[in-house]
Amino acid sequence: MSDNLLEVHNLKKFFPIKRGLLSKTVGYVKAVNDLSFTIKPGETLGLVGESGCGKTTAGRSILRLIEPTSGSVKFEGKEVTTMNSTQMRHLRREMQIIFQDPYSSLNPRITVGGMLSEIIKFHKLRATDAEVRDRVEELLEIVGLRAESARRYPHEFSGGQRQRIGIARALSVEPKFIVSDEPVSALDVSIQSQVINLLKDLQVQFGLTYLFIAHDLSVVEHISHRVAVMYLGEIVEISPAKELYSNPKHPYTQALLSAVPHPDPRKKSERIILTGDVPSPANLPTGCHFHPRCPKAFADCSRVHPVLGKDNTGHSTRCLLWPESLPAGEKITVTETETA
Numbered sequence: 001m002s003d004n005l006l007e008v009h010n011l012k013k014f015f016p017i018k019r020g021l022l023s024k025t026v027g028y029v030k031a032v033n034d035l036s037f038t039i040k041p042g043e044t045l046g047l048v049g050e051s052g053c054g055k056t057t058a059g060r061s062i063l064r065l066i067e068p069t070s071g072s073v074k075f076e077g078k079e080v081t082t083m084n085s086t087q088m089r090h091l092r093r094e095m096q097i098i099f100q101d102p103y104s105s106l107n108p109r110i111t112v113g114g115m116l117s118e119i120i121k122f123h124k125l126r127a128t129d130a131e132v133r134d135r136v137e138e139l140l141e142i143v144g145l146r147a148e149s150a151r152r153y154p155h156e157f158s159g160g161q162r163q164r165i166g167i168a169r170a171l172s173v174e175p176k177f178i179v180s181d182e183p184v185s186a187l188d189v190s191i192q193s194q195v196i197n198l199l200k201d202l203q204v205q206f207g208l209t210y211l212f213i214a215h216d217l218s219v220v221e222h223i224s225h226r227v228a229v230m231y232l233g234e235i236v237e238i239s240p241a242k243e244l245y246s247n248p249k250h251p252y253t254q255a256l257l258s259a260v261p262h263p264d265p266r267k268k269s270e271r272i273i274l275t276g277d278v279p280s281p282a283n284l285p286t287g288c289h290f291h292p293r294c295p296k297a298f299a300d301c302s303r304v305h306p307v308l309g310k311d312n313t314g315h316s317t318r319c320l321l322w323p324e325s326l327p328a329g330e331k332i333t334v335t336e337t338e339t340a
């Protein structure tokens, strides 16, 4: 039995592009394209990448809020993608999601207490009304809200408080695993760190495991044990967090990191500006999908698709500049190009 809580293998989610009167499929948006990673109990994996790279699609496919096209998701060793509806109902208690915009996912006509007690009763987590009420108050206090918040409606709360309500809702079923899909992107910077610190405390208190999705490497730095960087539906780099921030190996990660403000300006490397737009996931470039924007690309990068290869420190990269990324049987000639 493996010691991973979650194992994702070759996960794909392709959205068909339909055209014409007969809705013929003319192509696919390859939103998640062969994703593999694992998460251990109590660990946080940060998942980072630009808008449209497939982060939300990956999170939703793992929870089966959308059906994956192919691949395997194992939770505590059990295959999720083939579970029937009864098994899925049990699993929904173990795996929860926190959304970017908690307001649009909260019913404006139900009080916060009403919403939480509905979930507690639905899952039969407490027997009597008094126990349900106590549990609602306890949940609100756990996320740093006052017990009397139970009587108020979602619009009466600030953005940060609403996100705390979203967290209380996720916690109400006592899950083991939470996908946080950009939980702080919509919040003021000063509030962002409060919510991140709350999530960190809750992780220790309840032994939670997180997949923490964000746009930006600076957001996930202080919560992630490991970080995965996504580009066009694929992981291009994954490693323990400290190692990734101190020794980024993929030119895309290097560019993302160069955009992160550094508290010590002497340590700040030169800003790498990526040229060109992100290509469409419906029309992927040949070879390395990043090569059209890569400042270090050489001739073979447009021909050979690199594999996500692990070095001997446990740091994996998908870039032909690194020997571990060369597909078996391929030969390339690395030639220095002019850097932008």
Ligand SMILES: Nc1ncnc2c1ncn2[C@@H]1O[C@H](COP(=O)(O)OP(=O)(O)OP(=O)(O)O)[C@@H](O)[C@H]1O
Binding pocket: 015, 029, 030, 031, 049, 050, 051, 052, 053, 054, 055, 056, 057, 058, 215, 281
């Ligand atoms: N239901 C859908 N039908 C068709 N295409 C979709 C659908 N959902 C997402 N996509 C496409 O899949 C790709 C990945 O989208 P996704 O929302 O997963 O990205 P993301 O990394 O979460 O972006 P963001 O940072 O903006 O939230 C995008 O090209 C998007 O347009």
Ligand SMILES: [Mg+2]
Binding pocket: 055, 056, 057, 181
């Ligand atoms: Mg998203």
